[in-house]
Amino acid sequence: MDEATENGGGPSGALEPAAIVEAIRASSAAAALCCRSALSSRFPRADIAALVGASGAADLRLIEGRTETYYFSELSMTRAYAVHLFHVAEKDPLRMVAETVREESRLYPRPTDLRTFLDPPFGLTPSELAATVGALELQEEGRDIAQVRASNGALYLYCTSYLVPALALSLAEWIEVGQKDNP
Amino acid sequence: MAQIFGYSGKILRVDLTTGKISTDETLKYKDFIGGEGMSMKIMWDEVDPGTKAYDAENKIIFGTGPLCGTGVPCSGRTNITSLLPTSPFNGVSSSHMGGYFATELKYAGWDMIVVEGKAANPVWLRIEDEKVTIEDARWMWGKGIFDTQAMVASFMGKEAQAAAIGQAGENMVNLSVIRTGASHSAGGHGGVMGSKKLKAIGVRGTGSVKIAGDRKDWMELDKFMMSIIGANNQMVVPTTPQPWAEFSDKSSRWTARKGLFWGAANPPVETGECNPKDMQSVGLRTQKAIFDLGPGAEKYTVRMGGCSHCPIRCHSQLKVPQLEKYGMDPYVANTCVGWSGPRGVMFNGIKDFDGHGEDSNIVGNAIGTTLADDYGVWCNYAQIGRDLKYCWDKGVFKRVLPADEYASIPWEKLVKGDATFLIDFYDRVAFKKGEFSHIGDGSAAIALRWGLGDDYWNDKNGKLWTRGGYPVHHSNEAGAQVGALISCFSNRDAQNHSHMNFIGSKLPIKIQKEIAGEIFGSPDALDPPNDYKPMNTFKARFAAWALKRSILHNSLTVCNWMWPMSVSHDKERGYRGDTGLEAKFFSLATGIKMTEKELDEAAARCFTLFRAITVRQMGDADLRAGHDHMNKWITKADKDKEGKEIPQFTPGTIQMTEEDMALAQTMLYREFGWDEKTGAPTRASLEMYGLAGVAEDLARRKLLPS
Known part of the structure; x- marks a missing residue:
C-alpha cells in the first residue's frame, strides 16, 4: 500500500471543490471510501486531485492503490478503518490478511483470529479465506506470517517479526480459552 | 442540624x-x-x-x-x-x-x-x-x-x-x-x-440526596465523565473494526455492531455501532449476552439490565421459553460469573440434552443461574465447579460419601453434559443434604473435612490462590505481579478491577504503557500481556493504587467493575481518562474538599484498618507467612510439549517465581508503610493513617511487628 499523504495545497480548482469535498465526506459517513474514478465520473471536467488538494479541507486523506486513489474524511472514519476498506477495494486478500496480521502483531500485540476475515469489513468467504491462508504459506507475501492453533482448535495467524511462537500460542490460548475462565 | x-x-x-x-x-x-x-x-x-x-x-x-x-x-x-x-x-x-x-x-x-x-x-x-x-x-x-x-x-x-x-x-x-x-x-x-x-x-425511600456543589459544575463533570466512559469494565475498543474506531479487539465487551440485536425484544432492537459521539447509545454498547453465553444468546436477549445510575447495562436479561419444561420462569438474568459459575459445575461442558440441540448451552446456563439465584448459592468465583471436578477426578467422592448417597447422585448426567444435573446439585447444596453438600462449605472447609492436601492446593487447574480457600480473580494473568499481589490480601477472591479496567481496556500496549508511566511513574509498571519482566517499584505502586481504589470505590460507593476511569475511547485525549474524577465528584457531592491524593490516602487508611482486623482476627502479625502466601502452582514453571521447563519471565509464560513474589510483597508492604518482613501494619504506619488507637490495641495483644 502506498502511504497516504496530507493534502498539500496547490492551485484552486475551477470546478465545484465544495461538492467534491462533500461527496468524500458523505462516503465516509456512510462507511465507504470515495474513489477518484467515481468522482471523475461525477465531475468529468474536474481535476480531482488538484481540487481536493486545494480545498483546504484538513480532514481529507487519500490512499493510493495500484490503479485507483481512495479518499476518506477523518471526520467520520479513522485511517485504520479506511485501510481495511482499501484492502477490500483492491481485491487482494493475500495482502489484506498479511498486512492486517502484521499490524495487529505489532500494535497490540496479539495474534489474529482467522475468523476475523470472514466478518465485515473484510467479508471473505470461507473458501476465499482457506485459499488465502494456503497461498500465504507458499508466497513471499506470507514469509513472516505463521500459524498457531489454540487448544480449542481455533486458528490464529501472527507475524514473526513481532511475536515469538511461544508468545503467540499463549496469547491465542488466552483469547480462546483462558479468559473465558477468568471473566 | x-x-x-x-x-x-x-x-x-x-x-x-x-x-x-x-x-x-x-x-x-x-x-x-x-x-x-x-x-x-x-x-x-x-x-x-x-x-x-x-x-x-x-x-x-x-x-x-x-x-x-x-x-x-x-x-x-x-x-x-x-x-x-x-x-x-x-x-x-x-x-x-x-x-x-x-x-x-x-x-x-x-x-x-x-x-x-x-x-x-x-x-x-x-x-x-x-x-x-x-x-x-x-x-x-x-x-x-x-x-x-x-x-x-x-x-x-x-x-x-x-x-x-x-x-x-x-x-x-x-x-x-x-x-x-x-x-x-x-x-x-x-x-x-x-x-x-x-x-x-x-x-x-421517597427522599433524595443533596449535593453541596453548584448544579452547573455537577452537570459539567457528569457530562465529562460520560464523554470518557467506555463499555463494561471500561473497555474502550469495539469488538469489530468500525469507522469511528482506531482500534478493535474481538475480546472486548464493547460488543455493539451493526446487525447485532436484542433479538427477543419486541420489536428487536439493533445495537448499531454506538459511535461514542452519540451519548444516547451508551447503554447499547455492551450486548453482554453474546459475550457471556455465545452468539446463540442473541435471539434470547430481551434487553440489557443493570444498576441505578449506571449507563452501562451489563446484565443480560433473557427469555428462554425452554425453562418452562422444568417448571421455571422463562425470564432469567445475570452477568459474568453469575452465568459461568453454575456453568462451571458442568465441568465436562453442557452437551445436547433433552432435545435442546444447539441451544443446549443457553438452556443449561439458564437452568443453572435460575437455581443458584433462587436458592442463593454462591459459586466462590466459580470455585465450586473446580472443587467438584477435582474431587471427581481424584475419587474423593467415592472415598468420603456413603455408598448409597454416592449411588443416588446422577453422575452420568454430569459426565454426559446433561445440565439437569444442576437441579440435583443445587438441591443437595442448598438444603445441606448428605455428605456431598459439604462442597458448599467452601474450599478451606472441604480440604479439612475430606483430607485434601498439598495436591489440592497446588493443582494448577484448581486455581486456588491461597489456603484461605479462594481462587484467582484477575491475578497473575492480569498485569503479572500487579494482579498477583492484588490477590493476596482479601480473605476471598480479590474482586478488584482497578487494574483490569485499565489493562483490559484493549488499547494497544504502547498507549497503555504511556498512561502507566503517567500514573505510576514509569511505563515499566505494566508488562505486555504474557511477556513479563521481574518485579519493580512501579508495579508495586500500581498494585497499591489498585488496592486503594478498590476499597475507595466500595466506600464511595461506585462500581469497581467500571471505575477508575484511567483510560477513555477519546483519541483527542490520547485515550487518557481521568483518575481524579472520584475526588472531583466527592468534593462536589459532599462539600468536603479532597484532592485525588488525599482521597487515596483515606483509602489507604481504610485498607490498613482492614489489614489490622485481619491481624487481630488471625491472632498473628506474620501475615506474609500466615496469610499472604500463594499456592505453589503459581510459582511453578510451565513445561513445553517436550516436557522442558519454560523459564519464568520469557515470552509466553505467566508463571511467577517465589523469589520475585517475595520481593513484590516486600515492595507492596513498603508502599503502605507496613512492616516489610511480616506485612503487618506497624505502629508508625497506623499512626500515620490516624489509627493510633488501633496501634494501641494491637500492641496490648502483642500483635504489632517487633
Missing part, C-alpha cells in the same frame, strides 16, 4: 436479639469515607476477635457511600461487610451487589444498616423512609429469593427494593449469597443473614 450533603447522615442500627432499632450518626466515621471503609471501622470497634461468622455477636453491615444516590455514573453499589464463613479464621470481608437497593436506602434517609444479634424466629426488616420495623418472616422462611422478593413487594409495593437470602442462606451454607433485583448477588454473606434469622430487608 446543619445540612449534610452526599451522605444522608444516619446509620440504621438493628439488634435482632433485643428488637431494638436505633440511629447513629454517619459523619462520626467520615475519615473512613463510607461503605466498606466505615464498615471496617465498625467491625474493628464492635466485633471482638475470636467471633465467628455465625455468632450472634457478629455484625453484618449494608453500606452505601456519599456518591450513591447522587447520580454519579455507576454508583448503584451496595457494600456488605461481615465476618466471612468460608474464611478459615472467619476473617472480615466484603461482598457487593448492584441493582437499586443502595440508592433506595439513601432515598429512605440511611447511609448504612448495621445488623447485630440473632432473632428468635425468622424476621424481615421493613424500611419505609424513617419508619423501620422488624416483621414476622415465618411465611417467607423456606422460600427462594424470587418468591421472597415478591412477598416483600406485596407488602411494600413494587417500588420497594429487597435484599434477601434463599434456602442456602437460611441453612447457613457457607457458599451463599444475598441478592437484590433479578440478578445482583453479593456472594459469601448469605449464611450470616441466615444465622440471624433475617430473611430479607425491604426498603422504600
Whole structure:
C-alpha cells in the first residue's frame, strides 16, 4: 500500500471543490471510501486531485492503490478503518490478511483470529479465506506470517517479526480459552 | 442540624436479639469515607476477635457511600461487610451487589444498616423512609429469593427494593449469597443473614440526596465523565473494526455492531455501532449476552439490565421459553460469573440434552443461574465447579460419601453434559443434604473435612490462590505481579478491577504503557500481556493504587467493575481518562474538599484498618507467612510439549517465581508503610493513617511487628 499523504495545497480548482469535498465526506459517513474514478465520473471536467488538494479541507486523506486513489474524511472514519476498506477495494486478500496480521502483531500485540476475515469489513468467504491462508504459506507475501492453533482448535495467524511462537500460542490460548475462565 | 450533603447522615442500627432499632450518626466515621471503609471501622470497634461468622455477636453491615444516590455514573453499589464463613479464621470481608437497593436506602434517609444479634424466629426488616420495623418472616422462611422478593413487594409495593437470602442462606451454607433485583448477588454473606434469622430487608425511600456543589459544575463533570466512559469494565475498543474506531479487539465487551440485536425484544432492537459521539447509545454498547453465553444468546436477549445510575447495562436479561419444561420462569438474568459459575459445575461442558440441540448451552446456563439465584448459592468465583471436578477426578467422592448417597447422585448426567444435573446439585447444596453438600462449605472447609492436601492446593487447574480457600480473580494473568499481589490480601477472591479496567481496556500496549508511566511513574509498571519482566517499584505502586481504589470505590460507593476511569475511547485525549474524577465528584457531592491524593490516602487508611482486623482476627502479625502466601502452582514453571521447563519471565509464560513474589510483597508492604518482613501494619504506619488507637490495641495483644 502506498502511504497516504496530507493534502498539500496547490492551485484552486475551477470546478465545484465544495461538492467534491462533500461527496468524500458523505462516503465516509456512510462507511465507504470515495474513489477518484467515481468522482471523475461525477465531475468529468474536474481535476480531482488538484481540487481536493486545494480545498483546504484538513480532514481529507487519500490512499493510493495500484490503479485507483481512495479518499476518506477523518471526520467520520479513522485511517485504520479506511485501510481495511482499501484492502477490500483492491481485491487482494493475500495482502489484506498479511498486512492486517502484521499490524495487529505489532500494535497490540496479539495474534489474529482467522475468523476475523470472514466478518465485515473484510467479508471473505470461507473458501476465499482457506485459499488465502494456503497461498500465504507458499508466497513471499506470507514469509513472516505463521500459524498457531489454540487448544480449542481455533486458528490464529501472527507475524514473526513481532511475536515469538511461544508468545503467540499463549496469547491465542488466552483469547480462546483462558479468559473465558477468568471473566 | 446543619445540612449534610452526599451522605444522608444516619446509620440504621438493628439488634435482632433485643428488637431494638436505633440511629447513629454517619459523619462520626467520615475519615473512613463510607461503605466498606466505615464498615471496617465498625467491625474493628464492635466485633471482638475470636467471633465467628455465625455468632450472634457478629455484625453484618449494608453500606452505601456519599456518591450513591447522587447520580454519579455507576454508583448503584451496595457494600456488605461481615465476618466471612468460608474464611478459615472467619476473617472480615466484603461482598457487593448492584441493582437499586443502595440508592433506595439513601432515598429512605440511611447511609448504612448495621445488623447485630440473632432473632428468635425468622424476621424481615421493613424500611419505609424513617419508619423501620422488624416483621414476622415465618411465611417467607423456606422460600427462594424470587418468591421472597415478591412477598416483600406485596407488602411494600413494587417500588420497594429487597435484599434477601434463599434456602442456602437460611441453612447457613457457607457458599451463599444475598441478592437484590433479578440478578445482583453479593456472594459469601448469605449464611450470616441466615444465622440471624433475617430473611430479607425491604426498603422504600421517597427522599433524595443533596449535593453541596453548584448544579452547573455537577452537570459539567457528569457530562465529562460520560464523554470518557467506555463499555463494561471500561473497555474502550469495539469488538469489530468500525469507522469511528482506531482500534478493535474481538475480546472486548464493547460488543455493539451493526446487525447485532436484542433479538427477543419486541420489536428487536439493533445495537448499531454506538459511535461514542452519540451519548444516547451508551447503554447499547455492551450486548453482554453474546459475550457471556455465545452468539446463540442473541435471539434470547430481551434487553440489557443493570444498576441505578449506571449507563452501562451489563446484565443480560433473557427469555428462554425452554425453562418452562422444568417448571421455571422463562425470564432469567445475570452477568459474568453469575452465568459461568453454575456453568462451571458442568465441568465436562453442557452437551445436547433433552432435545435442546444447539441451544443446549443457553438452556443449561439458564437452568443453572435460575437455581443458584433462587436458592442463593454462591459459586466462590466459580470455585465450586473446580472443587467438584477435582474431587471427581481424584475419587474423593467415592472415598468420603456413603455408598448409597454416592449411588443416588446422577453422575452420568454430569459426565454426559446433561445440565439437569444442576437441579440435583443445587438441591443437595442448598438444603445441606448428605455428605456431598459439604462442597458448599467452601474450599478451606472441604480440604479439612475430606483430607485434601498439598495436591489440592497446588493443582494448577484448581486455581486456588491461597489456603484461605479462594481462587484467582484477575491475578497473575492480569498485569503479572500487579494482579498477583492484588490477590493476596482479601480473605476471598480479590474482586478488584482497578487494574483490569485499565489493562483490559484493549488499547494497544504502547498507549497503555504511556498512561502507566503517567500514573505510576514509569511505563515499566505494566508488562505486555504474557511477556513479563521481574518485579519493580512501579508495579508495586500500581498494585497499591489498585488496592486503594478498590476499597475507595466500595466506600464511595461506585462500581469497581467500571471505575477508575484511567483510560477513555477519546483519541483527542490520547485515550487518557481521568483518575481524579472520584475526588472531583466527592468534593462536589459532599462539600468536603479532597484532592485525588488525599482521597487515596483515606483509602489507604481504610485498607490498613482492614489489614489490622485481619491481624487481630488471625491472632498473628506474620501475615506474609500466615496469610499472604500463594499456592505453589503459581510459582511453578510451565513445561513445553517436550516436557522442558519454560523459564519464568520469557515470552509466553505467566508463571511467577517465589523469589520475585517475595520481593513484590516486600515492595507492596513498603508502599503502605507496613512492616516489610511480616506485612503487618506497624505502629508508625497506623499512626500515620490516624489509627493510633488501633496501634494501641494491637500492641496490648502483642500483635504489632517487633
